[in-house]
Amino acid sequence: MRVNRTIASVFACSLAIAGLAGCSGSSSTGSGGGGSSASALTIGMPDGPMTDNNNPYITSSASNQLGYRFMIYEPVAMVNQAEPAQAPQPWLATGWTWGRTTTR
Numbered sequence: 001m002r003v004n005r006t007i008a009s010v011f012a013c014s015l016a017i018a019g020l021a022g023c024s025g026s027s028s029t030g031s032g033g034g035g036s037s038a039s040a041l042t043i044g045m046p047d048g049p050m051t052d053n054n055n056p057y058i059t060s061s062a063s064n065q066l067g068y069r070f071m072i073y074e075p076v077a078m079v080n081q082a083e084p085a086q087a088p089q090p091w092l093a094t095g096w097t098w099g100r101t102t103t104r
Contacts, residue, residue: 054063056073063069076096077088 050062050065051060053061054072055061056063056069058064061069063072075091076093078091079088080086
C-alpha cells in the first residue's frame with residue numbers, strides 16, 4: 001500500500017512539474033525559437049459531406065467518420081478484429097444458437 005502511495009505521489013509531482021513547465025512563459029528577448037503569443041486551436045474534421053446515418057456497419061455513415069461508431073449501438077457479441085476466426089465473445093448476449101436454415 002505504501003508503494004502505491006509513493007508511486008502516485010511521484011506521478012502527481014512529475015505531472016505538476018510538466019504542467020508548470022508547459023505553462024511558463026519565455027523570458028528571452030531574442031528572435032530565436034519560440035512561438036507567437038497568439039495561438040489558434042485547430043480541430044480536424046473529415047472532408048466531404050456528412051450523411052444523416054448513424055449505422056455502425058456502413059463505412060460512409062457519420063458515426064464512422066466522426067469516430068463514435070459503436071458508442072450508440074452495442075453489439076450482441078464482440079468480434080476480435082485482429083483475429084476474426086476466433087469465436088465472438090458475448091457482450092449483450094449470454095449465448096446464441098443458429099437455426100437450421102436462414103429463413104427462420
